[in-house]
Amino acid sequence: MRQSFIEFNNVSFRYGEEHPWVLKNVSFVIYPDEWVAIIGHNGSGKSTIAKLINGLLFPQEGEIIVDGLKVSQDTIWEVRKSVGMVFQNPDNQFVGTTVRDDVAFGLENRGVPRPEMIKRIDSSLTAVSMNDYLLHEPHRLSGGQKQRVAIASILAISPKVIILDEATAMLDPTGRLEIMSTITEVQDKHNLALVTITHDLNEITKADRVIVMNDGKVWLEATPREVFTKKEELQLIGLDTPFVSKLADQLTNLGVEINNQPLSHEELLEELWISHSKM
Amino acid sequence: MNNAFIIGQYIPGESIIHRLDPRTKITIIFFFVIIVFFANSIASYGLLTVFSIGSALATRIKLSYIIKGLTPVWFLIIFTFILHLVVTREGDVLFELLSFPVYSGAVAQGSAISLRFFLLILVTSLLTLTTSPIEITDAIESLLHPLKRIKFPVHELALMMSISLRFIPTLMQETEKISKAQASRGVDFKTGPIKERLQAIVPLLVPLFVSAFKRAEELAMAMEARGYQGGEGRTKLRELKIKPIDIVTFGIFCLIIIGLYLTRT
């Protein structure tokens, strides 16, 4: 049995007595070196899960364990040291007056000595190709550039888990690929857990495991490939399957033999090859 | 940008004055504001004028740009001067202006006060012209540091200032966006009676406030998530260092003070 890194045990949460339950009896685990994608429709409680993980909110019922610590008022600062989180809106998490100062903010909070700080700022901004913007103020950056800076800020603090709450939504497709490959590289190198939150099924294909949320409940926990086999159900809970997956379905309907649910254009091509050579 | 009002404006540069530690600049200006009131002879005024103009020249910002940028202040200075000419009645009558007698004491006092006023404004605007707002914030934090002993929230004050600095442009952009959005819905900010124009501001302010509060809440959350727990145990990326040039500048300023003492009558 692998040691878990993040654990949700029967967690229920609501924003107040008079508010409806946002999470209902949610349980799952995330292991130290895996990439888990959390997906669900708007308002299904994804961001709430992220905020519960590092103690920005506390559950009314159930418990949350991060890195062996039960998340509570007494442990939040320990927990936050190992959790690096990027929020949805890049503008409202930019604290510094310049790019450099913003990346420094998390390091300053942790009391990192200045020479070390300069080194880390430099390498993390290079990792997201923003080192040419060191002295830019936030209002001179695009939304996507601010997201890159936010990602650099958490790379700089070298956390044990990186949580991205739709943190690449404002990047163009190439930018997103670039940043995601940077992050997975870092993840591989340092054996980090990675949690990506999204409502776009296109973005879960590379994850190790997917947690599908629906209306505050865990609706499914499976590999990306398994998730894509449930197209009709996914559409019922407001999630649209990617084009490749739909195309594969239509082809199957037309009698083309496709055995393995394809996750990318390359895989579909591969399947078509195989089925063609069998004919 | 030729006639822009320069008080509070920052013009980046590499001059000696730009490179001075902001604490040096603030301290010198603090004392300058005091000693200006001790000048009482032509020589002492001359000395302070030479110091101020000399500093202005050392910023490598065109003097004509600074003088022009102070246009609204000029009106005040001239107004003060004329007021003195009319009101003060000391010394001999020099001449009559539009049947008003002008006394010699009035000219002397009027010029002295106008000059003081000018020197104060000039020197203080040199601070903001050559020091970025964030440097000023850092300097204030460092200069007020001793007040921590009496529980004055120095770090919080500095953080508040730097966050305001960071969000002012963002909120300006937002104001512009909202006013365009409301204009496209038919709200008219630019014409009509004052009362209606004031009313038109309401649909601008309400969304602006709502979004500012939302931003503040999210920012607070993001700061916490990034491990912010107050000033204790924090290190700093931006650091202030007293360099030899600061000590030399201080030396020169001390000479000015001594010179002032000697030239007073």
Ligand SMILES: Nc1ncnc2c1ncn2[C@@H]1O[C@H](COP(=O)(O)OP(=O)(O)OP(=O)(O)O)[C@@H](O)[C@H]1O
């Ligand atoms: N501060 C709050 N106070 C009250 N209710 C809230 C608050 N924040 C979120 N909610 C509610 O909680 C529910 C879940 O919100 P959450 O932000 O977790 O959704 P999400 O899955 O992240 O959605 P999205 O895809 O839009 O980001 C929503 O119904 C929302 O209205």
Ligand SMILES: [Mg+2]
């Ligand atoms: Mg969300």
